[in-house]
Amino acid sequence: MSGKRYPEEFKTEAVKQVVDRGYSVASVATRLDITTHSLYAWIKMYGPDPSINKEQSDAQAEIRRLQKELKRVTDERDILKKAAVDSICQCNTPFNYLFRCFELQCLSRSVV
Structure with a gap:
C-alpha cells in the first residue's frame, strides 16, 4: 500500500x-x-526552529524570574506599609509623631 x-x-x-x-x-x-x-x-x-524555541524558553525564564522578583518586592513594600501604620491606624510620619507628643505635653501641663 x-x-x-x-x-x-x-x-x-x-x-x-x-x-x-x-x-x-x-x-x-x-x-x-x-x-x-x-x-x-x-x-x-x-x-518551529529549535533555536527559536531556545530563545523563547530563555525569555520565558527571564519573565518568570522577574515575576518572582516583583512579587518579593511587592511583599516587602506591603510589609513596610503595614509597619508604617501604628495601632490607632495613623501613619507613623515624623509630623504625626511630633504632633502627638506635643499634644500629650500640652494635656499633661493643663492637668497639673
Missing part, C-alpha cells in the same frame, strides 16, 4: 494548526484524514 502525497502547503497548514493554534495532533490528524505519525514527521520538518 503506497502512501498519499500531500502538497507542502497542506503540510505546513497542518503543522500550523498544531503549533500555532494549539490543536492536538490527534484531532488534526483525524480531521485531515492523515496518520499521527505523518503529522509528527511534518512537525519535525516544518515546525
